[in-house]
Amino acid sequence: MNIFACIKQVPDTTTRIKLRGDGNGIDEADIQWIISPHDELAIEEALRLREQRPDSTVTVLSAGPERVTDSLRMALAMGADSAVRLDLPGDADSGMNARALAVAIGKLGQPDIVFTGKEAIDDGAAAVGQALAVSLGMPCVTVVNGIDYGDGVITCRRDVGGGNIEVIETSLPAVVAAQVGLNEPRYATALNIIRAKKKPIDTLFADELGVTETNRKTRLKNFELPPPKQPCQIIEGTPADQAKELIRVLAEDIQAI
Amino acid sequence: MKILIIAEHKNGLLSEATQELFGLPLGQAEVHAVVAGESVEPLAGPLGQLGAAKVHLIESPALASGTGESLGQALGQFIPQLAPDVVLAAHSAQGKDLAPRLAAALDAALATDCIQVSCDGDQVTARRPVYAGKATAEVEFTDDGLKVISVRPRTVKPPESDAARSASDASVAVEFPAQKTALKKIIAGGNERPDVTEASIIVTGGRSLGSAENFSVIENFADSIGAAVGSSRAAVDAGYRPYRDQVGQTGKVVSPQVYIACGVSGAIQHLAGMRTSKHIVAINTDPDAPIFQLADYGIVGDLFEVVPLLAEAAKNRSGS
Protein backbone atom coordinates (compact mmCIF):
# COMPACT_ATOMS: atom_id res chain seq x y z
CA MET A 1 0.00 0.00 0.00
CA ASN A 2 1.00 3.56 -0.64
CA ILE A 3 0.54 5.19 2.76
CA PHE A 4 0.91 8.91 3.46
CA ALA A 5 0.99 10.87 6.70
CA CYS A 6 0.73 14.66 6.69
CA ILE A 7 2.18 16.43 9.69
CA LYS A 8 2.54 19.98 10.94
CA GLN A 9 5.33 21.42 13.01
CA VAL A 10 4.04 23.54 15.90
CA PRO A 11 5.45 25.25 19.00
CA ASP A 12 5.86 22.88 21.97
CA THR A 13 2.81 22.84 24.23
CA THR A 14 4.67 24.57 27.06
CA THR A 15 5.87 27.49 24.91
CA ARG A 16 5.29 30.96 26.29
CA ILE A 17 3.85 32.89 23.40
CA LYS A 18 5.37 36.33 22.74
CA LEU A 19 4.01 38.57 20.03
CA ARG A 20 6.06 40.02 17.22
CA GLY A 21 6.61 43.79 17.28
CA ASP A 22 4.10 44.43 14.50
CA GLY A 23 1.45 42.32 16.26
CA ASN A 24 0.83 40.26 13.14
CA GLY A 25 2.39 37.04 14.38
CA ILE A 26 4.42 35.53 17.17
CA ASP A 27 8.08 35.91 17.98
CA GLU A 28 9.59 32.59 16.90
CA ALA A 29 13.02 33.25 18.44
CA ASP A 30 13.04 30.89 21.43
CA ILE A 31 10.45 28.41 20.28
CA GLN A 32 10.99 24.70 20.66
CA TRP A 33 9.26 23.06 17.68
CA ILE A 34 7.54 19.68 17.85
CA ILE A 35 5.32 17.50 15.68
CA SER A 36 1.73 18.40 16.58
CA PRO A 37 0.53 15.65 19.00
CA HIS A 38 -2.34 14.36 16.84
CA ASP A 39 0.00 14.19 13.85
CA GLU A 40 2.23 11.77 15.77
CA LEU A 41 -0.82 9.51 15.90
CA ALA A 42 -1.07 9.84 12.11
CA ILE A 43 2.56 8.75 11.67
CA GLU A 44 2.13 5.87 14.12
CA GLU A 45 -1.00 4.60 12.37
CA ALA A 46 0.78 4.72 9.01
CA LEU A 47 3.67 2.68 10.44
CA ARG A 48 1.36 0.10 12.03
CA LEU A 49 -0.57 -0.32 8.79
CA ARG A 50 2.71 -0.87 6.91
CA GLU A 51 3.62 -3.58 9.40
CA GLN A 52 0.33 -5.37 8.60
CA ARG A 53 0.63 -5.04 4.83
CA PRO A 54 3.81 -6.27 3.18
CA ASP A 55 5.14 -4.14 0.32
CA SER A 56 3.81 -0.93 1.80
CA THR A 57 5.66 2.35 2.04
CA VAL A 58 5.09 5.28 4.38
CA THR A 59 5.75 8.77 3.06
CA VAL A 60 5.54 11.68 5.46
CA LEU A 61 4.81 15.18 4.17
CA SER A 62 4.96 18.52 5.89
CA ALA A 63 4.31 21.98 4.49
CA GLY A 64 6.39 24.75 5.97
CA PRO A 65 9.70 26.60 6.00
CA GLU A 66 13.17 25.05 6.39
CA ARG A 67 12.73 24.43 10.16
CA VAL A 68 10.09 21.78 9.36
CA THR A 69 12.91 19.46 8.22
CA ASP A 70 13.62 18.62 11.89
CA SER A 71 10.11 17.26 12.38
CA LEU A 72 10.36 15.27 9.16
CA ARG A 73 13.63 13.76 10.45
CA MET A 74 11.82 12.78 13.63
CA ALA A 75 9.20 11.01 11.46
CA LEU A 76 11.99 9.17 9.65
CA ALA A 77 13.48 8.22 13.03
CA MET A 78 10.07 6.81 14.03
CA GLY A 79 10.26 4.61 10.92
CA ALA A 80 8.83 6.40 7.89
CA ASP A 81 10.40 5.37 4.56
CA SER A 82 10.68 8.84 3.08
CA ALA A 83 9.91 12.42 3.92
CA VAL A 84 9.15 15.42 1.75
CA ARG A 85 8.97 19.08 2.72
CA LEU A 86 6.64 21.36 0.81
CA ASP A 87 8.24 24.77 0.86
CA LEU A 88 5.39 27.04 1.96
CA PRO A 89 5.49 30.00 4.32
CA GLY A 90 4.80 29.18 7.98
CA ASP A 91 1.67 31.33 7.84
CA ALA A 92 0.11 29.71 4.76
CA ASP A 93 -3.63 29.32 5.30
CA SER A 94 -5.26 25.91 5.56
CA GLY A 95 -6.47 26.06 1.95
CA MET A 96 -2.92 26.66 0.68
CA ASN A 97 -1.52 23.85 2.82
CA ALA A 98 -4.24 21.42 1.75
CA ARG A 99 -3.80 22.25 -1.93
CA ALA A 100 -0.01 21.85 -1.72
CA LEU A 101 -0.37 18.50 0.06
CA ALA A 102 -2.89 17.26 -2.52
CA VAL A 103 -0.63 18.22 -5.44
CA ALA A 104 2.41 16.67 -3.75
CA ILE A 105 0.56 13.41 -3.06
CA GLY A 106 -0.54 13.34 -6.72
CA LYS A 107 3.09 13.74 -7.82
CA LEU A 108 4.34 11.03 -5.48
CA GLY A 109 2.00 8.27 -6.61
CA GLN A 110 -1.53 6.97 -6.21
CA PRO A 111 -2.27 6.92 -2.47
CA ASP A 112 -4.23 4.13 -0.77
CA ILE A 113 -4.70 6.02 2.47
CA VAL A 114 -3.67 9.40 3.84
CA PHE A 115 -3.47 10.06 7.59
CA THR A 116 -3.53 13.48 9.24
CA GLY A 117 -4.08 14.59 12.82
CA LYS A 118 -7.58 15.78 13.71
CA GLU A 119 -6.16 19.28 14.22
CA ALA A 120 -2.86 21.03 14.75
CA ILE A 121 -2.43 22.64 18.14
CA ASP A 122 -1.09 25.95 16.83
CA ASP A 123 -4.13 27.31 15.01
CA GLY A 124 -6.48 24.47 15.98
CA ALA A 125 -8.27 24.94 12.66
CA ALA A 126 -9.08 21.22 12.13
CA ALA A 127 -9.39 21.89 8.41
CA VAL A 128 -6.58 20.38 6.36
CA GLY A 129 -7.78 16.74 6.39
CA GLN A 130 -11.20 17.56 4.96
CA ALA A 131 -9.86 20.12 2.49
CA LEU A 132 -7.17 17.71 1.32
CA ALA A 133 -9.80 15.02 0.75
CA VAL A 134 -11.89 17.40 -1.34
CA SER A 135 -8.84 18.26 -3.47
CA LEU A 136 -7.97 14.58 -3.90
CA GLY A 137 -11.59 13.61 -4.59
CA MET A 138 -11.48 11.16 -1.69
CA PRO A 139 -13.80 10.51 1.23
CA CYS A 140 -12.67 11.76 4.61
CA VAL A 141 -13.37 10.54 8.11
CA THR A 142 -12.39 12.91 10.92
CA VAL A 143 -11.71 12.54 14.68
CA VAL A 144 -11.00 8.83 14.33
CA ASN A 145 -9.96 6.86 17.41
CA GLY A 146 -10.10 3.32 16.03
CA ILE A 147 -9.80 1.63 12.62
CA ASP A 148 -10.51 -1.89 11.36
CA TYR A 149 -8.75 -2.51 8.09
CA GLY A 150 -10.59 -4.57 5.45
CA ASP A 151 -10.02 -5.17 1.80
CA GLY A 152 -10.45 -1.85 0.02
CA VAL A 153 -12.59 -0.59 2.89
CA ILE A 154 -11.94 0.52 6.44
CA THR A 155 -14.29 0.87 9.38
CA CYS A 156 -13.56 3.91 11.53
CA ARG A 157 -14.71 4.85 15.00
CA ARG A 158 -15.35 8.59 15.19
CA ASP A 159 -15.37 10.48 18.47
CA VAL A 160 -18.41 12.76 18.22
CA GLY A 161 -18.32 13.99 21.82
CA GLY A 162 -19.99 12.96 25.01
CA GLY A 163 -18.35 9.55 24.70
CA ASN A 164 -20.56 8.82 21.69
CA ILE A 165 -18.94 7.00 18.80
CA GLU A 166 -20.01 6.92 15.17
CA VAL A 167 -18.95 3.83 13.26
CA ILE A 168 -18.27 4.87 9.68
CA GLU A 169 -17.30 2.62 6.83
CA THR A 170 -15.43 4.15 3.94
CA SER A 171 -13.97 2.87 0.71
CA LEU A 172 -10.27 3.40 0.04
CA PRO A 173 -8.48 5.52 -0.93
CA ALA A 174 -9.51 7.83 1.90
CA VAL A 175 -8.22 10.53 4.22
CA VAL A 176 -8.39 9.73 7.94
CA ALA A 177 -7.85 12.38 10.64
CA ALA A 178 -6.52 10.86 13.87
CA GLN A 179 -7.85 11.50 17.37
CA VAL A 180 -6.34 10.55 20.73
CA GLY A 181 -7.00 6.87 21.45
CA LEU A 182 -6.19 5.68 17.92
CA ASN A 183 -2.81 4.38 19.08
CA GLU A 184 0.15 5.19 21.31
CA PRO A 185 2.87 6.77 19.18
CA ARG A 186 6.25 5.08 19.53
CA TYR A 187 9.33 6.96 20.63
CA ALA A 188 12.16 7.26 18.17
CA THR A 189 15.27 5.59 19.61
CA ALA A 190 18.46 7.60 19.95
CA LEU A 191 20.11 5.37 17.38
CA ASN A 192 17.32 5.93 14.85
CA ILE A 193 17.43 9.67 15.48
CA ILE A 194 21.14 9.63 14.60
CA ARG A 195 20.50 7.47 11.54
CA ALA A 196 17.71 9.76 10.36
CA LYS A 197 20.17 12.68 10.31
CA LYS A 198 21.84 11.15 7.26
CA LYS A 199 18.66 10.41 5.31
CA PRO A 200 17.72 12.69 2.44
CA ILE A 201 14.65 14.89 2.70
CA ASP A 202 13.24 16.04 -0.61
CA THR A 203 11.78 19.47 -1.08
CA LEU A 204 8.97 20.45 -3.39
CA PHE A 205 8.81 24.18 -4.02
CA ALA A 206 5.66 26.25 -4.08
CA ASP A 207 5.87 26.92 -7.82
CA GLU A 208 6.17 23.17 -8.54
CA LEU A 209 3.06 22.72 -6.44
CA GLY A 210 1.23 25.57 -8.11
CA VAL A 211 0.53 27.27 -4.80
CA THR A 212 1.36 30.95 -4.45
CA GLU A 213 0.19 33.95 -2.46
CA THR A 214 -2.65 34.32 -4.98
CA ASN A 215 -4.18 31.19 -3.42
CA ARG A 216 -4.30 32.83 -0.01
CA LYS A 217 -7.75 33.59 1.32
CA THR A 218 -7.04 34.42 4.94
CA ARG A 219 -4.22 35.90 6.96
CA LEU A 220 -4.03 36.20 10.75
CA LYS A 221 -3.25 39.69 12.03
CA ASN A 222 -3.57 41.92 15.10
CA PHE A 223 -2.62 39.19 17.55
CA GLU A 224 -3.52 39.90 21.14
CA LEU A 225 -2.50 38.27 24.39
CA PRO A 226 -5.32 37.66 26.84
CA PRO A 227 -5.89 40.68 29.10
CA PRO A 228 -4.12 40.37 32.46
CA LYS A 229 -6.27 38.49 34.94
CA GLN A 230 -7.65 40.15 38.03
CA PRO A 231 -5.95 38.47 40.98
CA CYS A 232 -7.80 35.45 42.31
CA GLN A 233 -10.19 36.16 45.17
CA ILE A 234 -9.30 33.67 47.86
CA ILE A 235 -12.29 32.66 49.94
CA GLU A 236 -11.25 32.37 53.60
CA GLY A 237 -12.85 30.84 56.66
CA THR A 238 -13.70 27.39 57.93
CA PRO A 239 -14.34 24.81 55.20
CA ALA A 240 -18.08 25.09 55.86
CA ASP A 241 -17.96 28.90 55.55
CA GLN A 242 -15.83 28.67 52.41
CA ALA A 243 -18.30 26.24 50.84
CA LYS A 244 -21.30 28.40 51.70
CA GLU A 245 -19.63 31.54 50.38
CA LEU A 246 -18.61 29.90 47.09
CA ILE A 247 -22.14 28.63 46.52
CA ARG A 248 -23.42 32.14 47.28
CA VAL A 249 -21.00 33.58 44.70
CA LEU A 250 -22.13 31.05 42.09
CA ALA A 251 -25.78 31.72 42.80
CA GLU A 252 -25.81 35.49 43.39
CA ASP A 253 -22.70 37.13 41.90
CA ILE A 254 -22.37 34.98 38.80
CA GLN A 255 -25.97 33.72 38.72
CA ALA A 256 -24.80 30.40 37.35
CA ILE A 257 -26.82 28.11 39.61
CA MET B 1 -24.91 41.32 2.88
CA LYS B 2 -26.45 37.89 2.73
CA ILE B 3 -25.70 35.43 5.53
CA LEU B 4 -26.56 31.75 5.61
CA ILE B 5 -26.74 29.96 8.96
CA ILE B 6 -26.40 26.18 8.84
CA ALA B 7 -28.89 24.90 11.38
CA GLU B 8 -27.92 21.80 13.31
CA HIS B 9 -30.58 19.70 14.93
CA LYS B 10 -31.07 16.53 16.91
CA ASN B 11 -34.27 14.72 17.87
CA GLY B 12 -36.31 17.44 16.19
CA LEU B 13 -34.73 20.30 18.11
CA LEU B 14 -32.28 23.00 17.05
CA SER B 15 -28.95 22.74 18.81
CA GLU B 16 -28.13 25.40 21.37
CA ALA B 17 -25.00 26.36 19.41
CA THR B 18 -27.11 26.97 16.29
CA GLN B 19 -29.47 29.24 18.21
CA GLU B 20 -26.49 31.22 19.48
CA LEU B 21 -25.45 32.07 15.91
CA PHE B 22 -28.55 34.29 15.65
CA GLY B 23 -27.25 36.26 18.63
CA LEU B 24 -24.12 37.44 16.79
CA PRO B 25 -23.98 41.13 15.84
CA LEU B 26 -24.87 40.72 12.16
CA GLY B 27 -25.89 44.33 11.48
CA GLN B 28 -28.49 44.79 8.76
CA ALA B 29 -27.56 41.54 7.00
CA GLU B 30 -30.23 39.45 5.33
CA VAL B 31 -30.19 36.25 7.38
CA HIS B 32 -31.09 32.93 5.80
CA ALA B 33 -31.02 29.53 7.44
CA VAL B 34 -30.65 26.13 5.87
CA VAL B 35 -31.63 22.92 7.56
CA ALA B 36 -30.93 19.51 6.13
CA GLY B 37 -32.29 16.17 7.27
CA GLU B 38 -34.90 13.55 6.68
CA SER B 39 -37.90 15.66 7.65
CA VAL B 40 -37.01 19.10 8.93
CA GLU B 41 -39.99 21.25 7.97
CA PRO B 42 -41.07 21.71 11.64
CA LEU B 43 -37.80 23.56 12.32
CA ALA B 44 -38.70 26.42 9.96
CA GLY B 45 -40.93 28.02 12.61
CA PRO B 46 -38.33 28.14 15.40
CA LEU B 47 -35.68 29.42 12.96
CA GLY B 48 -38.00 32.24 11.90
CA GLN B 49 -38.64 33.14 15.52
CA LEU B 50 -34.91 33.38 16.12
CA GLY B 51 -34.57 35.86 13.27
CA ALA B 52 -34.12 34.01 9.97
CA ALA B 53 -35.87 35.83 7.13
CA LYS B 54 -35.95 32.75 4.98
CA VAL B 55 -35.49 29.07 5.77
CA HIS B 56 -34.31 26.61 3.14
CA LEU B 57 -35.25 23.01 3.70
CA ILE B 58 -33.22 20.17 2.25
CA GLU B 59 -35.13 16.97 2.91
CA SER B 60 -33.98 13.55 1.84
CA PRO B 61 -33.80 10.05 3.32
CA ALA B 62 -30.15 10.19 2.23
CA LEU B 63 -29.63 12.75 5.04
CA ALA B 64 -31.19 10.61 7.76
CA SER B 65 -27.87 9.42 9.08
CA GLY B 66 -26.09 12.69 8.24
CA THR B 67 -22.55 11.69 7.34
CA GLY B 68 -20.21 14.58 6.63
CA GLU B 69 -20.13 13.38 3.05
CA SER B 70 -23.89 13.56 2.37
CA LEU B 71 -24.29 16.82 4.28
CA GLY B 72 -21.34 18.29 2.41
CA GLN B 73 -22.83 17.25 -0.93
CA ALA B 74 -26.24 18.71 -0.09
CA LEU B 75 -24.92 22.05 1.15
CA GLY B 76 -22.25 22.18 -1.51
CA GLN B 77 -24.99 22.18 -4.16
CA PHE B 78 -27.33 24.55 -2.37
CA ILE B 79 -24.92 27.29 -1.28
CA PRO B 80 -23.94 28.44 -4.81
CA GLN B 81 -27.66 28.69 -5.67
CA LEU B 82 -28.26 31.08 -2.78
CA ALA B 83 -24.88 32.80 -3.23
CA PRO B 84 -24.51 34.18 0.29
CA ASP B 85 -21.52 36.32 1.32
CA VAL B 86 -21.01 34.42 4.57
CA VAL B 87 -21.87 30.92 5.75
CA LEU B 88 -22.02 30.51 9.53
CA ALA B 89 -21.90 27.17 11.35
CA ALA B 90 -21.37 26.17 14.95
CA HIS B 91 -17.89 24.83 15.74
CA SER B 92 -19.55 21.69 17.11
CA ALA B 93 -18.60 18.10 16.32
CA GLN B 94 -20.73 18.37 13.17
CA GLY B 95 -19.71 21.90 12.20
CA LYS B 96 -16.00 21.19 12.68
CA ASP B 97 -16.24 18.34 10.21
CA LEU B 98 -18.43 20.18 7.75
CA ALA B 99 -17.14 23.76 7.48
CA PRO B 100 -13.73 22.84 5.96
CA ARG B 101 -15.38 20.48 3.49
CA LEU B 102 -17.63 23.29 2.28
CA ALA B 103 -14.87 25.88 2.13
CA ALA B 104 -12.71 23.55 0.05
CA ALA B 105 -15.51 22.47 -2.26
CA LEU B 106 -16.68 26.06 -2.83
CA ASP B 107 -13.18 27.57 -2.97
CA ALA B 108 -14.14 29.83 -0.08
CA ALA B 109 -12.17 31.46 2.73
CA LEU B 110 -12.35 29.56 6.00
CA ALA B 111 -12.19 30.76 9.60
CA THR B 112 -12.94 28.09 12.20
CA ASP B 113 -13.54 28.21 15.95
CA CYS B 114 -14.10 31.98 15.99
CA ILE B 115 -14.82 33.68 19.31
CA GLN B 116 -15.87 37.02 17.83
CA VAL B 117 -17.76 37.48 14.60
CA SER B 118 -19.54 40.60 13.44
CA CYS B 119 -20.92 42.04 10.24
CA ASP B 120 -21.35 45.70 9.53
CA GLY B 121 -22.30 46.86 6.04
CA ASP B 122 -20.16 44.72 3.80
CA GLN B 123 -17.44 44.26 6.45
CA VAL B 124 -17.04 40.90 8.18
CA THR B 125 -14.77 40.73 11.21
CA ALA B 126 -13.69 37.52 12.90
CA ARG B 127 -11.28 36.75 15.71
CA ARG B 128 -10.14 33.30 16.79
CA PRO B 129 -7.92 31.77 19.46
CA VAL B 130 -4.46 30.61 18.43
CA TYR B 131 -1.86 28.59 20.32
CA ALA B 132 -4.55 26.94 22.42
CA GLY B 133 -5.92 30.24 23.63
CA LYS B 134 -2.57 31.71 24.64
CA ALA B 135 -3.38 34.47 22.15
CA THR B 136 -6.12 35.50 19.76
CA ALA B 137 -5.83 36.82 16.22
CA GLU B 138 -8.06 38.62 13.78
CA VAL B 139 -8.79 36.76 10.57
CA GLU B 140 -8.18 39.01 7.59
CA PHE B 141 -10.10 37.90 4.50
CA THR B 142 -7.93 38.72 1.51
CA ASP B 143 -10.73 38.90 -1.06
CA ASP B 144 -14.47 39.48 -1.00
CA GLY B 145 -15.43 35.96 -2.07
CA LEU B 146 -17.49 33.56 0.03
CA LYS B 147 -16.46 33.14 3.66
CA VAL B 148 -17.21 30.05 5.73
CA ILE B 149 -17.00 30.78 9.44
CA SER B 150 -17.51 28.40 12.36
CA VAL B 151 -18.18 29.86 15.78
CA ARG B 152 -17.16 28.36 19.12
CA PRO B 153 -20.24 27.32 21.13
CA ARG B 154 -21.08 29.70 24.01
CA THR B 155 -19.48 32.68 22.30
CA VAL B 156 -22.73 34.66 22.62
CA LYS B 157 -26.17 34.05 24.09
CA PRO B 158 -28.98 33.02 21.75
CA PRO B 159 -31.59 35.73 21.21
CA GLU B 160 -35.04 35.36 22.74
CA SER B 161 -37.39 33.60 20.35
CA ASP B 162 -39.99 36.09 19.16
CA ALA B 163 -43.32 34.45 18.35
CA ALA B 164 -44.27 37.48 16.26
CA ARG B 165 -41.48 36.73 13.79
CA SER B 166 -41.70 34.14 11.08
CA ALA B 167 -39.73 33.12 8.03
CA SER B 168 -40.84 32.11 4.60
CA ASP B 169 -39.64 28.65 3.75
CA ALA B 170 -38.75 26.87 0.56
CA SER B 171 -37.64 23.37 -0.15
CA VAL B 172 -34.48 22.75 -2.06
CA ALA B 173 -33.83 19.73 -4.26
CA VAL B 174 -30.34 18.29 -4.33
CA GLU B 175 -28.83 15.15 -5.76
CA PHE B 176 -26.77 12.60 -3.96
CA PRO B 177 -24.02 10.98 -6.02
CA ALA B 178 -22.90 7.52 -4.94
CA GLN B 179 -21.69 7.65 -1.33
CA LYS B 180 -18.24 6.46 -0.39
CA THR B 181 -18.90 6.56 3.34
CA ALA B 182 -21.72 5.03 5.33
CA LEU B 183 -22.71 5.47 8.95
CA LYS B 184 -23.00 1.91 10.30
CA LYS B 185 -24.05 2.67 13.83
CA ILE B 186 -23.77 5.04 16.74
CA ILE B 187 -22.47 3.66 20.02
CA ALA B 188 -23.91 5.77 22.83
CA GLY B 189 -21.44 6.77 25.49
CA GLY B 190 -23.92 6.23 28.30
CA ASN B 191 -23.09 9.53 29.97
CA GLU B 192 -26.04 10.54 32.12
CA ARG B 193 -24.52 13.90 32.89
CA PRO B 194 -24.16 16.77 30.43
CA ASP B 195 -21.14 16.50 28.11
CA VAL B 196 -18.22 18.79 28.97
CA THR B 197 -18.48 20.54 25.61
CA GLU B 198 -22.13 21.40 26.17
CA ALA B 199 -22.37 22.08 29.89
CA SER B 200 -22.62 25.58 31.32
CA ILE B 201 -20.86 24.42 34.50
CA ILE B 202 -18.06 21.88 34.72
CA VAL B 203 -16.60 20.39 37.90
CA THR B 204 -13.21 18.88 37.13
CA GLY B 205 -11.14 16.53 39.23
CA GLY B 206 -7.47 15.73 38.88
CA ARG B 207 -4.89 13.16 39.83
CA SER B 208 -5.36 14.04 43.49
CA LEU B 209 -8.70 12.18 43.56
CA GLY B 210 -6.58 9.05 43.82
CA SER B 211 -9.10 6.53 42.47
CA ALA B 212 -12.13 6.12 40.23
CA GLU B 213 -14.30 5.55 43.32
CA ASN B 214 -13.20 8.80 44.92
CA PHE B 215 -14.54 10.69 41.91
CA SER B 216 -17.98 10.20 43.50
CA VAL B 217 -17.07 13.30 45.54
CA ILE B 218 -16.83 15.28 42.30
CA GLU B 219 -19.92 13.59 40.82
CA ASN B 220 -22.09 14.35 43.84
CA PHE B 221 -21.19 18.01 43.75
CA ALA B 222 -21.64 18.18 39.96
CA ASP B 223 -25.08 16.58 40.27
CA SER B 224 -26.09 19.03 42.98
CA ILE B 225 -25.62 21.94 40.56
CA GLY B 226 -26.42 20.20 37.25
CA ALA B 227 -22.81 20.32 36.09
CA ALA B 228 -20.73 18.09 33.84
CA VAL B 229 -17.78 16.17 35.26
CA GLY B 230 -14.40 16.94 33.72
CA SER B 231 -11.03 15.39 34.25
CA SER B 232 -7.36 16.24 33.90
CA ARG B 233 -5.26 14.01 31.70
CA ALA B 234 -3.45 12.64 34.73
CA ALA B 235 -6.76 11.33 36.07
CA VAL B 236 -7.66 9.85 32.67
CA ASP B 237 -4.24 8.24 32.29
CA ALA B 238 -4.58 6.75 35.78
CA GLY B 239 -7.89 5.19 34.69
CA TYR B 240 -10.08 7.22 37.05
CA ARG B 241 -12.17 8.71 34.22
CA PRO B 242 -12.93 7.93 30.56
CA TYR B 243 -11.15 9.97 27.90
CA ARG B 244 -14.42 11.69 26.93
CA ASP B 245 -14.13 13.75 30.14
CA GLN B 246 -10.58 14.98 29.50
CA VAL B 247 -10.19 18.73 29.24
CA GLY B 248 -7.07 20.21 27.68
CA GLN B 249 -4.80 20.41 24.73
CA THR B 250 -5.25 16.74 23.81
CA GLY B 251 -8.75 16.52 25.28
CA LYS B 252 -11.80 18.72 24.89
CA VAL B 253 -11.66 22.49 24.59
CA VAL B 254 -14.44 23.89 26.73
CA SER B 255 -15.84 27.32 27.39
CA PRO B 256 -18.44 27.00 30.14
CA GLN B 257 -19.87 29.79 32.23
CA VAL B 258 -18.18 28.32 35.31
CA TYR B 259 -15.24 25.93 35.50
CA ILE B 260 -14.50 24.48 38.93
CA ALA B 261 -11.09 22.78 39.10
CA CYS B 262 -10.69 20.51 42.13
CA GLY B 263 -7.21 19.16 42.86
CA VAL B 264 -5.96 20.16 39.41
CA SER B 265 -2.54 21.82 39.32
CA GLY B 266 -3.21 23.90 36.21
CA ALA B 267 -0.57 22.53 33.84
CA ILE B 268 -0.29 24.59 30.67
CA GLN B 269 -1.82 21.77 28.59
CA HIS B 270 -4.82 21.68 30.91
CA LEU B 271 -5.27 25.44 30.79
CA ALA B 272 -5.25 25.19 26.99
CA GLY B 273 -8.60 23.45 27.18
CA MET B 274 -10.43 25.72 29.61
CA ARG B 275 -8.88 29.16 29.69
CA THR B 276 -11.77 30.80 27.83
CA SER B 277 -14.21 29.75 30.57
CA LYS B 278 -16.13 32.81 31.80
CA HIS B 279 -15.49 32.21 35.51
CA ILE B 280 -12.85 29.89 36.93
CA VAL B 281 -12.83 28.48 40.45
CA ALA B 282 -9.90 26.55 41.91
CA ILE B 283 -9.83 24.32 44.96
CA ASN B 284 -6.35 23.14 45.83
CA THR B 285 -4.26 22.42 48.92
CA ASP B 286 -1.27 24.19 47.40
CA PRO B 287 -1.65 27.99 47.41
CA ASP B 288 1.12 28.20 44.79
CA ALA B 289 -0.60 25.86 42.30
CA PRO B 290 -0.55 27.56 38.88
CA ILE B 291 -4.33 27.16 38.54
CA PHE B 292 -4.77 30.05 41.02
CA GLN B 293 -3.12 32.41 38.52
CA LEU B 294 -5.98 31.86 36.11
CA ALA B 295 -8.75 31.45 38.67
CA ASP B 296 -11.21 34.18 39.63
CA TYR B 297 -12.15 32.53 42.92
CA GLY B 298 -10.07 30.15 44.99
CA ILE B 299 -10.30 27.98 48.05
CA VAL B 300 -7.02 26.79 49.52
CA GLY B 301 -8.02 23.53 51.11
CA ASP B 302 -8.44 19.80 50.92
CA LEU B 303 -10.97 18.91 48.24
CA PHE B 304 -12.10 15.84 50.19
CA GLU B 305 -13.20 18.20 52.93
CA VAL B 306 -14.46 21.16 50.87
CA VAL B 307 -16.21 19.54 47.92
CA PRO B 308 -18.74 17.49 49.93
CA LEU B 309 -19.56 20.69 51.85
CA LEU B 310 -20.12 22.46 48.53
CA ALA B 311 -22.60 19.77 47.51
CA GLU B 312 -24.35 20.18 50.85
CA ALA B 313 -24.42 23.97 50.62
CA ALA B 314 -25.78 23.79 47.07
CA LYS B 315 -28.53 21.39 48.13
CA ASN B 316 -29.42 23.54 51.14
CA ARG B 317 -29.62 26.58 48.96
CA SER B 318 -31.81 25.04 46.29
CA GLY B 319 -33.95 23.50 49.03
CA SER B 320 -34.53 26.83 50.74
Ligand SMILES: Cc1cc2nc3c(=O)[nH]c(=O)nc-3n(C[C@H](O)[C@H](O)[C@H](O)COP(=O)(O)OP(=O)(O)OC[C@H]3O[C@@H](n4cnc5c(N)ncnc54)[C@H](O)[C@@H]3O)c2cc1C
Ligand atom coordinates in the same frame (compact mmCIF):
# COMPACT_ATOMS: atom_id res chain seq x y z
C1 LIG C 1 1.62 16.84 24.78
C2 LIG C 1 0.91 16.89 26.10
C3 LIG C 1 -0.47 17.01 26.09
C4 LIG C 1 -1.17 17.06 27.30
N1 LIG C 1 -2.54 17.22 27.27
C5 LIG C 1 -3.22 17.36 28.42
C6 LIG C 1 -4.64 17.57 28.42
O1 LIG C 1 -5.31 17.56 27.38
N2 LIG C 1 -5.27 17.74 29.62
C7 LIG C 1 -4.60 17.74 30.81
O2 LIG C 1 -5.23 17.91 31.86
N3 LIG C 1 -3.27 17.50 30.84
C8 LIG C 1 -2.57 17.30 29.69
N4 LIG C 1 -1.23 17.06 29.74
C9 LIG C 1 -0.62 16.74 31.06
C10 LIG C 1 -0.29 17.93 31.92
O3 LIG C 1 1.01 18.36 31.60
C11 LIG C 1 -0.35 17.56 33.42
O4 LIG C 1 0.50 16.46 33.65
C12 LIG C 1 -1.74 17.20 33.94
O5 LIG C 1 -2.68 18.17 33.54
C13 LIG C 1 -1.71 17.13 35.45
O6 LIG C 1 -2.95 16.72 35.95
P1 LIG C 1 -3.41 17.07 37.46
O7 LIG C 1 -3.52 18.54 37.59
O8 LIG C 1 -4.60 16.24 37.73
O9 LIG C 1 -2.24 16.46 38.34
P2 LIG C 1 -1.03 17.16 39.15
O10 LIG C 1 -0.28 18.08 38.26
O11 LIG C 1 -0.36 16.07 39.80
O12 LIG C 1 -1.78 18.07 40.19
C14 LIG C 1 -2.49 17.62 41.28
C15 LIG C 1 -2.91 18.84 42.06
O13 LIG C 1 -3.78 18.44 43.11
C16 LIG C 1 -3.47 19.16 44.28
N5 LIG C 1 -3.95 18.34 45.41
C17 LIG C 1 -3.43 17.18 45.88
N6 LIG C 1 -4.20 16.69 46.87
C18 LIG C 1 -5.24 17.55 47.02
C19 LIG C 1 -6.38 17.59 47.88
N7 LIG C 1 -6.62 16.62 48.78
N8 LIG C 1 -7.22 18.62 47.78
C20 LIG C 1 -7.00 19.61 46.86
N9 LIG C 1 -5.94 19.63 46.04
C21 LIG C 1 -5.08 18.60 46.11
C22 LIG C 1 -1.99 19.36 44.23
O14 LIG C 1 -1.61 20.48 45.01
C23 LIG C 1 -1.76 19.58 42.73
O15 LIG C 1 -1.86 20.95 42.41
C24 LIG C 1 -0.49 17.00 28.54
C25 LIG C 1 0.90 16.87 28.54
C26 LIG C 1 1.60 16.83 27.35
C27 LIG C 1 3.09 16.72 27.38
